[in-house]
Amino acid sequence: MNKSAITNLAAMLLIGASYLFPAYHRPLLYTGLFALSGAVTNWLAIYMLFEKVPFLYGSGVIEANFEQFKKAIAQMIMTQFFTKEKIQSFFAKEEQKIDLAPLVVSADFSPAFDALSQSVMESKFGGAIQMFGGEEALEGLREPFERKLKSAVTSIVSSETFKAQLDHHLRHSTLSNDLIETIAQLVQSRLDELSPKMVKALVEQLISEHLQWLVVWGGVFGGMIGLISSYFL
Secondary structure (H helix, E strand, O other), X not given: OOHXXXXXXXXXXXXXXXXXXHHHHHHHHHHHHHHHHHHHXXXXXXXXXXXXXXXXXXXXXXXXXXXXXXHHHHHHHHHHHOOHHHHXXXXXXXXXXXXXXXXXHHOOOHHHHHHHHHHXXXXXXXXXXXXXOOHHHXXXXXXXXXXXXXXXXXXXXXXXXXXXXXXXXXXXXXOOHHHHHHHHHHHHHHHOOOOHHHHXXXXXXXXXXXXXXXXXXHHHHHHHHHHHHOOOO
16 A cells, blocks of 8 residues: 555545544544545646646646656756767777666666656646745755666667667767767667557656655645644634
């Protein structure tokens, strides 16, 4: 059972308990209702990041911005470990079969996360996330997102297809701007194979588990507001 389900279940148990303990009916009922409202609202906001919901404008923001996400990945790959200087240094040290994984590990993946964070904050859900700290709240996702994205990019540059094409171009090209352009085209062609649904699945896999904490805290803060309100309404 995930964090969202546990939070919703806890809220519903409080609502049920309000009818079992009449002496505490109002505090328990208000706490449960407000907690359920906060949790469900945040769950819906997270769901709408990944899924298109009919009649709800702005939903499906990840799929809608998948071109921007792919562009950020391509730019990050080329500027971090496919510059002419880094390739020259790599060739000078490596005499055996090319292995690009070490370059991926040492690369800075912050631009990819920044692009995703900007897309989310500029979406219709930026206001909801702003209530929980805005971009600072998303900072907690940076490390797990970059770690898992490194793993995904490592899989791309370690694939047999990528290596075969790169080896072919290295054998027939000189270490020049033409080679850099060839690699850029190769990377772009690989990224072009990603569909909006594939990008959505990748991002969802990377951060959905961590975003469940928004549901938990939505329930907690909603419950606190409900408890306080029960003594004034």
